[in-house]
Structure formats: structure tokens, C-alpha cells
Amino acid sequence: MDLAKHLSWRYATKRMNGKKVSREKLDSILDAISLSASSVGLQPFTVFVIESEELRKQILPIANNQPQITECSHLLLFAAWDNLTEKRVDEFIARMVEVRGGETESTQRWSSYLKDKAKNTPVEANFNWLARQAYIALGTALVAAAVEQVDATPMEGFNPAALDELLHLKDKGLRSVLLLPLGYRDENNDFLVNKPKVRREKDKLFVEL
Amino acid sequence: MDLAKHLSWRYATKRMNGKKVSREKLDSILDAISLSASSVGLQPFTVFVIESEELRKQILPIANNQPQITECSHLLLFAAWDNLTEKRVDEFIARMVEVRGGETESTQRWSSYLKDKAKNTPVEANFNWLARQAYIALGTALVAAAVEQVDATPMEGFNPAALDELLHLKDKGLRSVLLLPLGYRDENNDFLVNKPKVRREKDKLFVEL
Numbered sequence: 125m126d127l128a129k130h131l132s133w134r135y136a137t138k139r140m141n142g143k144k145v146s147r148e149k150l151d152s153i154l155d156a157i158s159l160s161a162s163s164v165g166l167q168p169f170t171v172f173v174i175e176s177e178e179l180r181k182q183i184l185p186i187a188n189n190q191p192q193i194t195e196c197s198h199l200l201l202f203a204a205w206d207n208l209t210e211k212r213v214d215e216f217i218a219r220m221v222e223v224r225g226g227e228t229e230s231t232q233r234w235s236s237y238l239k240d241k242a243k244n245t246p247v248e249a250n251f252n253w254l255a256r257q258a259y260i261a262l263g264t265a266l267v268a269a270a271v272e273q274v275d276a277t278p279m280e281g282f283n284p285a286a287l288d289e290l291l292h293l294k295d296k297g298l299r300s301v302l303l304l305p306l307g308y309r310d311e312n313n314d315f316l317v318n319k320p321k322v323r324r325e326k327d328k329l330f331v332e333l
Numbered sequence: 334m335d336l337a338k339h340l341s342w343r344y345a346t347k348r349m350n351g352k353k354v355s356r357e358k359l360d361s362i363l364d365a366i367s368l369s370a371s372s373v374g375l376q377p378f379t380v381f382v383i384e385s386e387e388l389r390k391q392i393l394p395i396a397n398n399q400p401q402i403t404e405c406s407h408l409l410l411f412a413a414w415d416n417l418t419e420k421r422v423d424e425f426i427a428r429m430v431e432v433r434g435g436e437t438e439s440t441q442r443w444s445s446y447l448k449d450k451a452k453n454t455p456v457e458a459n460f461n462w463l464a465r466q467a468y469i470a471l472g473t474a475l476v477a478a479a480v481e482q483v484d485a486t487p488m489e490g491f492n493p494a495a496l497d498e499l500l501h502l503k504d505k506g507l508r509s510v511l512l513l514p515l516g517y518r519d520e521n522n523d524f525l526v527n528k529p530k531v532r533r534e535k536d537k538l539f540v541e542l
Contacts, residue, residue: 127361127480131368131473152336154539158532159340161475161487167533173541223531230524252461253489259465260487263472264340266370271336278370278469280462315439322432323367324376330363332382333500 127267134270135321137277139314140195140307149272150198153306156268162257164234166216168208169258170298172201172291182290187282187303196277196305200265201287202258203298208242208250251299258301269306279303336476343479344530346486348523349404349516358481359407362515365477371466373443375425377417378467379507381410381500391499396491396512405486405514409474410496411467412507417451417459460508467510478515488512 150173157171174180175198184193193199205212217235221227241250262278269276284300293299311317323329359382366380383389384407393402402408414421426444430436450459471487478485493509502508520526532538 127477128364128368131365134370136370136374154535155337156340156476158535158538159337159530160472161343161345163487163489165345165531167538170537171539173539176542179542219533220531223529256465256468259468260472260475263369263469264476266469267365267473267476268336278372280372320432321368322374322429324428326363326367328379329367329376330380330382333385333388 130270131267132321133273134266134276135316135319137192137275137305137307137309137314138316139310140192140197140275140305141310142195143197143308145197145274145306145308149274150306152272153265153268153274157261157265160261160264162260163253164216164238165220166238166254166257167261168205168212168254169261169301170203170296171261172203174199174201183282183287186286186290187279190277190279190281192277192279192305192307193303195310196307198306200304200306201291201300202262202302202304203288203291203293203296204251204255204258204301206251206294206297206299207247208238208245208254209297210239210242213238213242255299255301262302262304265304274306275309277305279305339479340476341530342482343475343485344525344528346401346484346514346516346518346523347525348519349401349406349484349514350519351404352406352517354406354483354515354517358483359515361481362474362477362483365473366470369470369473371469372462373425373447374429375447375463375466376470377414377421377463378470378510379412379505380470381412383408383410392491392496392512395495395499396488399486399488399490401486401488401514401516402512404519405516407515409513409515410500410509411471411511411513412497412500412502412505413460413464413467413510415460415503415506415508416456417447417454417463418506419448419451422447422451464508464510471511471513474513483515484518486514488514 180194287300496509
């Protein structure tokens, strides 16, 4: 399969037409997110899949009134763990032991490493590291959406504190990191739809040593 | 194409066998990185493609002696801009104007937005934001490698300051963020090769609203 063709097709869609993404395509995108890499395999985030129109209307002003919030089919919110805690490490290790059928030297090593990090790293540095893992999943989701010919617009431009409050994320130990509306481009109203993709020259982006 | 199949095939390869990745496959992975999304399309990083054995031997102790550093075919280093500067914004906008054939209202809006950010955001917060963009590209690179049946191991576990010094990154206004060895799994010596993938239960990872 020609990945470059899919990636050239995608762009940060500015206007969507409200058409629904099928359950099958949505599940393919969510499967890719689930299979995405993360540090130690921790997957330190929750992905909210927001279809509710009512809720998306409430999110609209929190996201600078970007029209894709209500014009999309499903709005994904990547919310990272607000901190690494001993409880979360224990749950992660328990899951690893469950899937792999028993403790090993490496599960014990990961457990110590992560608990040490939980205890000795400042909360904000831990959160920053955890939030970065959501960006890997975002990269994976963007490829998966393009392969399914579903449009997607990564967004950092919103008020995370207001969104955390609306969705009671603090109580869940989560903080909003990224929004990703999924839907279909409105070819008649999106000024960006026919613009050529701008990319840095390869000899500036890459250095071979 | 069955993306889930490719993503299920990949894993964080712990031992590689030294076999070389072809130029064609390497270029497919680099093309995907180049086409990857980033905030405003800024691509605020340089990707070093390190094939030199001599250099990889020097990097080995800086990366906790992880054997993939020397057992891989090519070692990618994602190094993010150390800060957003007016000069970098001007270069980005000039490239956009070149590719799209002229200034528009939106190029002017992006220019003001980015210059304001360059001037008024603390350096460390800017760097943190720029570094996150490299994680999106990493996510894209991992998918591209899997599609090409090339193994890849994302690494945060190295000493960024020592690597910056070795490669004189400070002079280039860059800071090391991520390493990604590309190569082929050594099936006989990698303890992880046949272990089942551990992923959080879907009803914990996703919340539908």
C-alpha cells in the first residue's frame, strides 16, 4: 500500500460537511490508536469519542469556535494522565502479568523504574512526558484516518482548563491535551482544500551522517 | 490495506541483526516523516539519519548501551528546535509563500501569531511545544516502518545533553528528543519477539460520549 499517497491526500481540514463516519471506519481508527506505541507501553491517556451534538456545542467556544467541532462526525479528545502514580503503575503491571501469564524479571524491573519515576519526578515534568505519548497516538490516528479516507484536524488551539472542567477531568486524574475532529471535508467552503501542501525542503529536514 | 495487521506486527525490537534496510524502504519512511502533520505545518525539527558505524559506536554509551544503536541499519535522531525565533518564522512563511505562490491573509495571520509566540512564551515552554511535534512525526514513522516490514524501536532513554554535545546541536539551535533505530529483529536473541502485545482494555482506553 502506498502510504505517501494517503498522507498526501490528508490535510488539516478547516470545514467539514457533517456527514457521519461509519462505525467500521471509526473502529479502524480507534484500533490503530490502541495499537500505537507509547513509552514502556503505558498508554497513559484516555481518548474520549464525542458524538453528542449537545456536548460538541458546549465545546465549540472552548475551542475558539473552530467550526469542525460541530461540523465533524466524531470529536476525539486525547486526555493524558495528570501524573504518574503508584496505583497506575500497579494497574499497568497487573495488566502485563495478566496478558503475558506471569511475572518476569522484566515486569519487576519496569515496576521499580516507573514507581521511582512516580515518586521522584516533579508532577509537571511527569505530566509533560505523559502528554507526549498522546502525540504518538495522534500521529498514528492521523495515518489511520487518511487510510480510511476520513478527514481529521489535529487541534492544540483550545482552552484545556475549561475543557477539563466541562468534562470533570480533574476527578478522573486527566488533563486535556489534543482534540481531533473526524469527518469529511466540505469542498465548497474550505479555503485550504485545493492548496498545495507546504513542506520543508528534504535537505533541510534531513541530515545524513 | 490492513493497518491493524501492520501495527500488530511491530513491537519495540530489543535486538537487531545488523541487516541493512534498503534505500527504497528508508526513503519511504523518510517521506512519511516529511508528510507528517505538525502544528501550523512548522516541522520544527531536524531528523538525523545516522548510518556511520563509528558515530553509532560513540552514541552507544550515551544511550545506556542499548544494543539496537549499533545493531540497527540506520539510527534516526529527532532533534527539535531549541526555541521559536523570528528568523525561523520568517523562513517558514517564506517557504509557504514560495510553494503557494504569494502572500495571503492567512500567511500574514500565521506570521503574527508565531512571532508573538516566539517573543512572549518562555523558551522552555516553546521548546516543550516544539518537541511534541517530533512525537507526531515519530508516530508516523513507526507506522511507515511497519508497513515496510522494517523494525523500529522508539527510545527516550538516552542522555540528551551528551548527544547534543557529540553532534554540536547547540550551534545548530537544536536539542535531541527521540532516537529511532531502524533495522531487522534478531529472532534468536530478542526475548520480546514472541511475547503477546500488552494493551489496555478498550473500555478503559476509550470513553464514548
